Structures are given as C-alpha cells and as structure tokens.
Amino acid sequence: MHIPDGFLSTPVWATLDLAVVPAVGYFARRAQGLEQSKVPLLGVMGAFVFAAQMINFPVGVGTSGHLIGAALLAYTLGPAAASVVLTAILVVQALVFQDGGTLALGANVLNMAVIGLLAGYLPYQIWGGGRWRRPAIFLGAMLSVMVSALLALSELLVSGVAMPATALRVSIGLFMIYGLLEGAITVAVLGALESMNVGFLRVPEASVSHRFKWVGLAAILLATFGALIASAYPDGIQRLTSEIGIGSHGRLRISTPLANYEAAFFQSGWLRKAAAGVAGVVVIYGVCALGGRILGRQRGK
Amino acid sequence: MDALIDVRSLCFRYDDGTVALDGVDFQLYPGETVAIFGANGSGKTTFVLHLNGLLMGGGAITICGNAVNKQNLSRVREKVGVVFQDSEMQLFMPTVLEDVAFGPLNLGLSREEASERALEALKQVGMSGCAARAPYHLSAGEKKRVAVAGILAMRPEILVLDEPTTFLDPPGQRSLIELFESLPQAKILVTHDVECARALAHRAVFFEKGRIRGEGSVEDIVARFNWDRTVIRRPTSSRH
Amino acid sequence: MHHVVLDRWGCGLSPVHRRDPRAKMLAALIFLVALATSHQSYLAVSAVYFALLVTAIFAAGLPPAAVLRRAALVLPFSLVFAAMSVASGDTTRAISLVVKSYLSALVVLVLVSTTPLPQLLGGLERTAVPRFLLLVVQFLYRYLFVISEEAQHMRAAAAAKGGSMGRVISRRRHFGAAAGAVGVLFARSYARAEAIHLAMLARGFAGHFRPLAKSSFRKLDAAFLAGAVAAIVLLRAAIEAWT
The missing domain is CATH 1.10.287 (Helix Hairpins)
Structure with a gap:
C-alpha cells in the first residue's frame, strides 16, 4: 500500500521522513561496501521486480495477484542491498508512476523497504538454514507484506484518516490474503530458482544476526500491536487522535520538536507561518545533509 | 614486427570444472584483422574476455608490451576495446554522451576532455546528432554505433568485436562493416557471420574445445571446417 | 507505457524545461509542504495552487488534458479512503484527501514531465541523498x-x-x-x-562513477525559484489573512 501525499498529517510524514534518512544511509553504506560495483545488479533487479509484477498468479474465481518482491530480494541479495533496491523502486514509483507520495516517501520507505523488509528477513534469519527453510521463507514473505501494510494503516489512523470498523477489519483480512499469496509466490519462485541450480539464494548472514533479529522482532510487534489496537478500538483511536490533536483540525500537544513546531505554526500570524514553513524546510534539509555528510565520511574511511 | 597481442599457452577452467581454454597460442599484428570462428561453447568468448583481463587464466598474455595482470589492468583496458554482442548491456548511462564519455572519465580525463573525446568519437561513427538522446530510444544499428563510439573514445589500439552484426538488418550490417573498414585499429572479429569475416578479416583461426584447431585465410578455414551455411543440394532424379 | 510518455514530455525546450532541476525540485517541495500544512482554508489555497500548476503546464507546453488525466492515477486510492471517511461521518476529511492527493500528484507530475529523471537525479546529487x-x-x-x-x-x-x-x-x-x-x-x-x-x-571502471555534467545554477534559475516560492507562499498567506 503506497500512501499518497495528502493523507498523513504533518507531524507523521515529517517525523518519518527524518527517521528514514539514517536508515537508508545505513543500508546504502552497507550495500555499497567499498565501491559502486553493485550498482548495475541492484538497479537491474529493481527493474526485475517491476517487470515481475506483470506476471499474474491465479488466486481463484477469476482474480489474480502478483509478486511484491521484498522478501525475494532480501533472500537473494541480502537485506541491505534489498532495502536499497526497494527504496529505489519506491522513488521511481513516486516520481514516475504517481504511485505513492513524495512527502510520504519517508513513510512508504520505512514501511516497506526498512521495517517490512526486516520483519520479512527475521524468520529466514532464524530458520533459513535448516529443516524449516520453506516455512521460514513463506512466513517471512507473508510478514513482509503484512507488517508494511499494517504500519501504513496505523500511520493513516494516527493521522486521523477515519475508517469504519468493518472496513478496517476487511482491510486487515485483505492484507492477510495478500500476505499468504506473497508467501506462496515467494516459495514457488525460490523453488524455481533452486531448480536452476545456480546458487542465487543466500545463506542467512550470521555476522549481523542479533541486531537484525531485534529490529525485525520489534517491527513485527509494532505492526501487530498497532493493528490489534486499531482494529479493536477504531473509535478509540479516532477519539484519541482528536483529543491529542494529531488530526488535522486539532492542536498539537505531543512533545516532539516537530509537533511543537506545528503547534506554533497554527497560532502564529501568516508571515510568521510562512517563515516557519521555510525554516522547517531548511531544518529538514540541514539535518538530512548533515546525516548524509556524517555517513559519507564514515563510508569514505 | 612486434605483435600487439601475444598469447602463450592460455588455459582457463571455470569454477564448475569445465575446461574452457586448453593451451591457446595467438598473435595479433598491427593493422590486421583476424576472424575467430568456432561453434558455440568452443571458447571464443572466454578467450576474448582474457584479452583485457576480464578473466585471468594460466599462461601468459602480453598486450602492446604489457603483461596482463592485476597491476596493468587499467593500461591494458585502455589498449584493448571490447565491443560486446548486446549493445543494450553496453549502453548503461542515461544519455548517449554520458555513455560514450564513461570510458574516458575512467581513464582519469577531465570532464572537458572526456566530453570532447566523446563528441569526436560520436562524429567518427556518424552519430553526432544523438548526443543528448537516451540510449533506449535508439535503433539497434544506432545502439551498436554508439557502443563502438564508447570504445573509440578511449582511443584503443586493438578492437575486439564480439558478433557485431547480430540484431542488425542487412543494410545495417553493411554500413557497420563499412564503418569498421574505415577504422585503422587492429581488430579481432568473433563471429558466425562468414560474409562479415570475408569483408573484414585478413586471416582466420578456428576454435574447437578450447583450442585453436586451424589457422589460415578465411576461405581456407571455411573450406576446411565446412563453416558455411550454404546448403549443398544433390541433384534429385525425377520420378518419371 | 507510462514512462515513455514522460520521456517525450521531458524532451521539451520550454523555459520551464530549461530551468535547473534543483530550482524546480525545491519549488515543488515547497509547494507540497505549503499544501500539506494548509488546513482551515485549504480549499481556497488548493484552487489557487491548481491555477498556478495549470499556468506552469501551459508555460511548459505540455498537453493539459493528458497531464491532468495522468495525475488522476492517484484518485482510485484516494476515493476509496474518501468513501470510508464519508462512511464514518467525516466529509471534510474526505474532500481534503481527494483534493490534496490529486494536487500533490499533479505537482510531482509537472516536475517530472519538465525534468527527465536522470536530470532530477543529477540535481539530487549534491543533497543528502546517498x-x-x-x-x-x-x-x-x-x-x-x-x-x-x-x-x-x-x-x-x-x-x-x-x-x-x-x-x-x-x-x-x-x-x-x-x-x-x-x-x-x-x-x-x-x-x-x-x-x-x-x-x-x-571500459576501465574502477569502482566509482565519475559524473560528466557540471550543473550551473544561473541567475534565471534563482529568479524562477524566487518567483515560484513567492507565489506559493504569498498566495497562501494572502488567502489565510483574508479569510
């Protein structure tokens, strides 16, 4: 689910945009290694994911689905490279295909290319080497889809986008089906790849196991609880959001710097608002540039 | 006259154990064009990949006096330009100009020098008007010309042409052959296209199972290894 | 296929096409932020911004109907959520979702159809993006x-x-x-x-891509950026001061 612009409230998209910068920087550095030789592989595999989505898998009663690909990429290219490829895909989808917003890019990247990906890699990381490999692949692919979709849903709810309780349950049910389908497709495609016997599949990386395990686990918990709470108390969430004012018509009292910024934004006069807006852009840019510089310096070593 | 390329008992074995090259000796002299014939899988492509160090096997290769080894790689790659069969894979930059300038930039030239060389090479292959275009939108023949320009911009002394005429229609093949004729470099032509070899090559070698089985004029090799697609029809006796 | 159309539109030679990609990107970003953060009087702001974008489309010589139609690719998604908002009694939100998502998609579309993607990427090269x-x-x-x-x-x-x-x-x-x-x-x-x-x-690749083009941010680009930002910010401010 690609969130377009106009759906997320300012604190949500701005925070997620900021949060995603170090994550993408980290993965880019990890995937790049010491030189840029992997660029063609990662770019072409990104094009592959686009193209693979043109191939339909029958689901039943005249409908069909297609591969989403996050887990497949993680198992074949490794999680860091897969994250870079997925980010690149989301950038192209947002800019070229108007699929997903630009300000919402941070949210979409975080949902799919960072947290969803890590959640999907977790089972493979734990059981991918042994007897439970196939179930692990299935579970991982399913999780990659479900976690990112549930996160997107939670972000929408937190932003104050209202959904009737039934619609919410139906969408969660749909995510489950997409997840199951992605699991089945990923297992089948990896099976086909293995029968070619070229060694495309990667053995889970041992060196990073613990960090990735914890982040992956946290991601799954986050998404599950977010969704559980959201589906159990949809009205509650709405009440909550309107009370603390994350919804677009309220006032903000969350104590994050950006939330304060927006609170000030509402109360000030128009000239100050404009100035605050420009300042906000400058601050975001500055933080991004600084983060990039620091990461770049580390990479240069 | 010293050989530009001097290959002595080159051997290569792939990771899976397949022997691809099994003692190849080969020389290329200035100004000449040598055609390499052989069945698919006979080791032709593996052989040419050794000529600029993309693969490294046993034996010795000297290019213009430089031994092909890890230290000399950049010098060797400057001397030997390889034009691959599929131009699509060779034109990876977003615009024609950037693609042709890719090699010169890797040689360490400044941006100005690199784009100067790129424009010059594009002119040489008759593609001056296409500098700003995206490679994807070019025709097969245009792509091949741009790919050649990308190699010429590095000013190599030797051109390796891997199946240059595939994917082209006959007029396109003809004009490409004319282009190659006009280029002064020594050339190695790997091809199944006997007509193209007849037009360009001074001599030919024949690869079989990783070895050179024969050497001589193009006609000689074609006759010896029956390397022609002309079907010889026996006169059929009529029924009545 | 989608991006072939964009490639064709991107080849134009209009004054908008010729501006430095960084100027256009920054203008589009400020547009998006200004739109996203406008709340009470967002409908009036959106109407004025729409007029701004239509002006840009004409100035760039793009086919208006085709561009407006293409930006509507975002609408199916927005309409589903708008319907859900209506169902849960939040009609204001429903309208806001549709209007804002469409205008945001439109501004990005105007940006990419006047700036080929490689140029955009080149423009991003000096920013924080890896x-x-x-x-x-x-x-x-x-x-x-x-x-x-x-x-x-x-x-x-x-x-x-x-x-x-x-x-x-x-x-x-x-x-x-x-x-x-x-x-x-x-x-x-x-x-x-x-x-x-x-x-x-x-071809001698030794591990790092060296860029060929040196971009030049000229006075005209700065003027374009200043004009665009002034229009975006002042129009919104005027509307908010008025209402």
Whole structure:
C-alpha cells in the first residue's frame, strides 16, 4: 500500500521522513561496501521486480495477484542491498508512476523497504538454514507484506484518516490474503530458482544476526500491536487522535520538536507561518545533509 | 614486427570444472584483422574476455608490451576495446554522451576532455546528432554505433568485436562493416557471420574445445571446417 | 507505457524545461509542504495552487488534458479512503484527501514531465541523498523498459504454450508456470546485470562513477525559484489573512 501525499498529517510524514534518512544511509553504506560495483545488479533487479509484477498468479474465481518482491530480494541479495533496491523502486514509483507520495516517501520507505523488509528477513534469519527453510521463507514473505501494510494503516489512523470498523477489519483480512499469496509466490519462485541450480539464494548472514533479529522482532510487534489496537478500538483511536490533536483540525500537544513546531505554526500570524514553513524546510534539509555528510565520511574511511 | 597481442599457452577452467581454454597460442599484428570462428561453447568468448583481463587464466598474455595482470589492468583496458554482442548491456548511462564519455572519465580525463573525446568519437561513427538522446530510444544499428563510439573514445589500439552484426538488418550490417573498414585499429572479429569475416578479416583461426584447431585465410578455414551455411543440394532424379 | 510518455514530455525546450532541476525540485517541495500544512482554508489555497500548476503546464507546453488525466492515477486510492471517511461521518476529511492527493500528484507530475529523471537525479546529487541510491535508481530506470519487454515476451510465450496444448491447464500448474516464468526472468535479469558489470569493467571502471555534467545554477534559475516560492507562499498567506 503506497500512501499518497495528502493523507498523513504533518507531524507523521515529517517525523518519518527524518527517521528514514539514517536508515537508508545505513543500508546504502552497507550495500555499497567499498565501491559502486553493485550498482548495475541492484538497479537491474529493481527493474526485475517491476517487470515481475506483470506476471499474474491465479488466486481463484477469476482474480489474480502478483509478486511484491521484498522478501525475494532480501533472500537473494541480502537485506541491505534489498532495502536499497526497494527504496529505489519506491522513488521511481513516486516520481514516475504517481504511485505513492513524495512527502510520504519517508513513510512508504520505512514501511516497506526498512521495517517490512526486516520483519520479512527475521524468520529466514532464524530458520533459513535448516529443516524449516520453506516455512521460514513463506512466513517471512507473508510478514513482509503484512507488517508494511499494517504500519501504513496505523500511520493513516494516527493521522486521523477515519475508517469504519468493518472496513478496517476487511482491510486487515485483505492484507492477510495478500500476505499468504506473497508467501506462496515467494516459495514457488525460490523453488524455481533452486531448480536452476545456480546458487542465487543466500545463506542467512550470521555476522549481523542479533541486531537484525531485534529490529525485525520489534517491527513485527509494532505492526501487530498497532493493528490489534486499531482494529479493536477504531473509535478509540479516532477519539484519541482528536483529543491529542494529531488530526488535522486539532492542536498539537505531543512533545516532539516537530509537533511543537506545528503547534506554533497554527497560532502564529501568516508571515510568521510562512517563515516557519521555510525554516522547517531548511531544518529538514540541514539535518538530512548533515546525516548524509556524517555517513559519507564514515563510508569514505 | 612486434605483435600487439601475444598469447602463450592460455588455459582457463571455470569454477564448475569445465575446461574452457586448453593451451591457446595467438598473435595479433598491427593493422590486421583476424576472424575467430568456432561453434558455440568452443571458447571464443572466454578467450576474448582474457584479452583485457576480464578473466585471468594460466599462461601468459602480453598486450602492446604489457603483461596482463592485476597491476596493468587499467593500461591494458585502455589498449584493448571490447565491443560486446548486446549493445543494450553496453549502453548503461542515461544519455548517449554520458555513455560514450564513461570510458574516458575512467581513464582519469577531465570532464572537458572526456566530453570532447566523446563528441569526436560520436562524429567518427556518424552519430553526432544523438548526443543528448537516451540510449533506449535508439535503433539497434544506432545502439551498436554508439557502443563502438564508447570504445573509440578511449582511443584503443586493438578492437575486439564480439558478433557485431547480430540484431542488425542487412543494410545495417553493411554500413557497420563499412564503418569498421574505415577504422585503422587492429581488430579481432568473433563471429558466425562468414560474409562479415570475408569483408573484414585478413586471416582466420578456428576454435574447437578450447583450442585453436586451424589457422589460415578465411576461405581456407571455411573450406576446411565446412563453416558455411550454404546448403549443398544433390541433384534429385525425377520420378518419371 | 507510462514512462515513455514522460520521456517525450521531458524532451521539451520550454523555459520551464530549461530551468535547473534543483530550482524546480525545491519549488515543488515547497509547494507540497505549503499544501500539506494548509488546513482551515485549504480549499481556497488548493484552487489557487491548481491555477498556478495549470499556468506552469501551459508555460511548459505540455498537453493539459493528458497531464491532468495522468495525475488522476492517484484518485482510485484516494476515493476509496474518501468513501470510508464519508462512511464514518467525516466529509471534510474526505474532500481534503481527494483534493490534496490529486494536487500533490499533479505537482510531482509537472516536475517530472519538465525534468527527465536522470536530470532530477543529477540535481539530487549534491543533497543528502546517498549517491549510491541515486545510481541504483538511474540503472533501474535505464533497464526498466528492457526487462519489462522481456517479461511481456515471456507472458506471451506462456500464453502461446497454454493455447497450443489445447486444454485448460489447472490452476496449480498455472501457478507453477507463473513462478517458473518469474524465476527465469530473475535469472535473466541477473545475467544481464553481470553483462553490464563486465562491459563497465572493460571500459576501465574502477569502482566509482565519475559524473560528466557540471550543473550551473544561473541567475534565471534563482529568479524562477524566487518567483515560484513567492507565489506559493504569498498566495497562501494572502488567502489565510483574508479569510
């Protein structure tokens, strides 16, 4: 689910945009290694994911689905490279295909290319080497889809986008089906790849196991609880959001710097608002540039 | 006259154990064009990949006096330009100009020098008007010309042409052959296209199972290894 | 195919096309932020911003109807959520979702149809975005159509095979065939990537891409940026002061 612009409230998209910068920087550095030789592989595999989505898998009663690909990429290219490829895909989808917003890019990247990906890699990381490999692949692919979709849903709810309780349950049910389908497709495609016997599949990386395990686990918990709470108390969430004012018509009292910024934004006069807006852009840019510089310096070593 | 390329008992074995090259000796002299014939899988492509160090096997290769080894790689790659069969894979930059300038930039030239060389090479292959275009939108023949320009911009002394005429229609093949004729470099032509070899090559070698089985004029090799697609029809006796 | 249209639009020579990509990107970003953060009087702001974008479309010589239609790609998604908002009694939100998502998509579309993607990426090169990621995007875009074409051939081939067998194949086998096709596509893409890498090495690639173009941010670009930002900020401020 690609969130377009106009759906997320300012604190949500701005925070997620900021949060995603170090994550993408980290993965880019990890995937790049010491030189840029992997660029063609990662770019072409990104094009592959686009193209693979043109191939339909029958689901039943005249409908069909297609591969989403996050887990497949993680198992074949490794999680860091897969994250870079997925980010690149989301950038192209947002800019070229108007699929997903630009300000919402941070949210979409975080949902799919960072947290969803890590959640999907977790089972493979734990059981991918042994007897439970196939179930692990299935579970991982399913999780990659479900976690990112549930996160997107939670972000929408937190932003104050209202959904009737039934619609919410139906969408969660749909995510489950997409997840199951992605699991089945990923297992089948990896099976086909293995029968070619070229060694495309990667053995889970041992060196990073613990960090990735914890982040992956946290991601799954986050998404599950977010969704559980959201589906159990949809009205509650709405009440909550309107009370603390994350919804677009309220006032903000969350104590994050950006939330304060927006609170000030509402109360000030128009000239100050404009100035605050420009300042906000400058601050975001500055933080991004600084983060990039620091990461770049580390990479240069 | 010293050989530009001097290959002595080159051997290569792939990771899976397949022997691809099994003692190849080969020389290329200035100004000449040598055609390499052989069945698919006979080791032709593996052989040419050794000529600029993309693969490294046993034996010795000297290019213009430089031994092909890890230290000399950049010098060797400057001397030997390889034009691959599929131009699509060779034109990876977003615009024609950037693609042709890719090699010169890797040689360490400044941006100005690199784009100067790129424009010059594009002119040489008759593609001056296409500098700003995206490679994807070019025709097969245009792509091949741009790919050649990308190699010429590095000013190599030797051109390796891997199946240059595939994917082209006959007029396109003809004009490409004319282009190659006009280029002064020594050339190695790997091809199944006997007509193209007849037009360009001074001599030919024949690869079989990783070895050179024969050497001589193009006609000689074609006759010896029956390397022609002309079907010889026996006169059929009529029924009545 | 989508991006062929964009490539064609991007080739224009209008004054908008000729502006430095960084000027256009920054203007679009400020537009997006200004739109996203406008609340009480967002409808009036949106109407004025729409007029701004239409002006830009005309100034760039883009086909207005086609551009407006293409930006509507976002609408199916927005309408679903708008319907849900209406169902839960928040009509204001429903309208806001549709209007804001459409205008946001439109401004990005105007940006990419006056600035080819490689130029956009070049413009991003001096920002915080990791260069490695930009290069991956560049290669993805370069080979998107090549690999998609391959996928189409394979789909056609699979269909032809199914037809020649003269019977309806079972869903299970169809699923397996599709997985096989994706697997083959994967292997071919992988092989292509290796061929590209080989071609790069053959041309002396030593691990890092060196850029050719040196961008020049000229006075005209600065003027464009200043004008665009002034229009975006002042129009919104005027509306908010007035209402």
